[in-house]
Amino acid sequence: MAHGNMRWTSSSLIDSLTSSDYAGLLPELIRRFRATGLCVRLLITDGLSKNLLARCFSWGRRGTLWFFVDGIRVYHATDVPHILKYPKRSPKVQSEARRLIYRPNSIPHSLRTNGYARRSEGQPDALALQPQRAPEDVSHSQRSFPIAA
């Protein structure tokens, strides 16, 4: 739960719950939905370990397809877009991806001194990007306007 003047987000609310909290809350949540007249047949969670642990706490080991709340079967599935995020989140995959992604820091130091390419003496440098101020370029502080009398 957000404290003090901390900006609250949905993730900050969710992060305050533990797996055992989820395990206790899920059946109660399904009962509340049923009380409104809805028929809960499927529970969708993402693949975070907290959710998977809650599943283990609530209704059994990994791989269990369904559980019962008040004698009514509820299936459990994983959110498919989150499944596709698993490989992306893997540290090994991320390190491999970082190796392949172009990074500006990989530019040799000799070419990025002060943000501009280093000029070699006696040679024309095509990469020299020295800013050229236009003659009519006058900053606002130096600009003078006629004051209406």
Place this chain on the structure above:
Amino acid sequence: MTGGVTTYASLVRLPQETAATALWVKRICTFFESFNGVALRELKDGVSFKVDVTESIDHEELWLEIEEMRQWTFNAPNLPFANSWNQTTSASLHLWADLNSEGHTYFPVGHANQDGLENLSILMRILLSHLHNPSAAEHPWTFITALVNALSSTGKKKNC
């Protein structure tokens, strides 16, 4: 993307290994689309599985193929990728069998993901954005407001 990569691989402008990668991406895309259908009829873009689960579409056959993922080898150990796919496909198959036996003719599998819930959380957060630390008592009214706003909106481009 798959077509472009395979074309470039056949023209040897990309390494030959990229063709296999492209086919793998295409297969994953098909699996994903089979869980993302929100239409009752086949779409025109050629993605035949981006529809609701019915008796006429072979979702079951495709989903049973996903079990082959258990044989894939990933560089990262302990990746719950394949197990979660199997959990999802098996649960969906059982649920569809239950629904079909109860007389339901289709299963809107595209709505069985977290997108709707995440969009609802964002809507509630926007409605309560003036509060730094809202109390629990304010959430029901925010939920009702978000629900009424969504139901009163006639725009087709919104997904919540």
